[in-house]
Amino acid sequence: xxxxxxxxxxxxxxxxxxxxxxxxxxxxxxxxxxxxxxxxxxxxxxxxxxxxxxxxxxxxxxxxxxxxxxxxxxxxxxxxxxxxxxxxxxxxxxxxxxxxxxxxxxxx
Amino acid sequence: xxxxxxxxxxxxxxxxxxxxxxxxxxxxxxxxxxxxxxxxxxxxxxxxxxxxxxxxxxxxxxxxxxxxxxxxxxxxxxxxxxxxxxxxxxxxxxxxxxxxxxxxxxxxxxxxxxx
Numbered sequence: 001x002x003x004x005x006x007x008x009x010x011x012x013x014x015x016x017x018x019x020x021x022x023x024x025x026x027x028x029x030x031x032x033x034x035x036x037x038x039x040x041x042x043x044x045x046x047x048x049x050x051x052x053x054x055x056x057x058x059x060x061x062x063x064x065x066x067x068x069x070x071x072x073x074x075x076x077x078x079x080x081x082x083x084x085x086x087x088x089x090x091x092x093x094x095x096x097x098x099x100x101x102x103x104x105x106x107x108x
Numbered sequence: 109x110x111x112x113x114x115x116x117x118x119x120x121x122x123x124x125x126x127x128x129x130x131x132x133x134x135x136x137x138x139x140x141x142x143x144x145x146x147x148x149x150x151x152x153x154x155x156x157x158x159x160x161x162x163x164x165x166x167x168x169x170x171x172x173x174x175x176x177x178x179x180x181x182x183x184x185x186x187x188x189x190x191x192x193x194x195x196x197x198x199x200x201x202x203x204x205x206x207x208x209x210x211x212x213x214x215x216x217x218x219x220x221x222x223x
Binding site: 006032034036043044045046049086088090091093094095096097098099100101 | 111112139141143149150151153156158163164166167199201209210211212213214215216
């Protein structure tokens, strides 16, 4: 089965603290994984994709095939990072399968 | 407006009525997706179009749900005989190119409330 699991519904940290948003997947073959973000009153948008190995707004995510994980990390959280984050997996039919989402709350 | 446009933004209907939700993708985007987001839950895939054919409609929850697309343009999601469990935000997204890069551009959604 192709599946994405985000175990935390809510993650609350203080400004300046490190952040790790967890994502685990189930997929046979080479997965393509993504992180999407939805800021308050904005549309859902792509944050980063694993094949680009990019860092966007200080966030990075490394694909760990051994642990079937694609956790999103940032060393120092900012208040403007508060948002809903979704991990997504591209299925073998081309659609994106999304996780349940994690709300990140960064407190001042 | 260059983004994905959805209408209506809000729809309240009575149980048993039919509803139509519309999506205008970004011009030139060949792929179009419908997702559903129930309160407190993640995005649930419904159907995806490449041009006007639907390679994957595995997520449509029942035969009350149908969708069509005209060419590489507008798509309509129709829900017949609505039930209360159909209440959700229905999100449309589009992406360019025949090879899905995984970058989807989302609309603001249509919030459906079934009384």
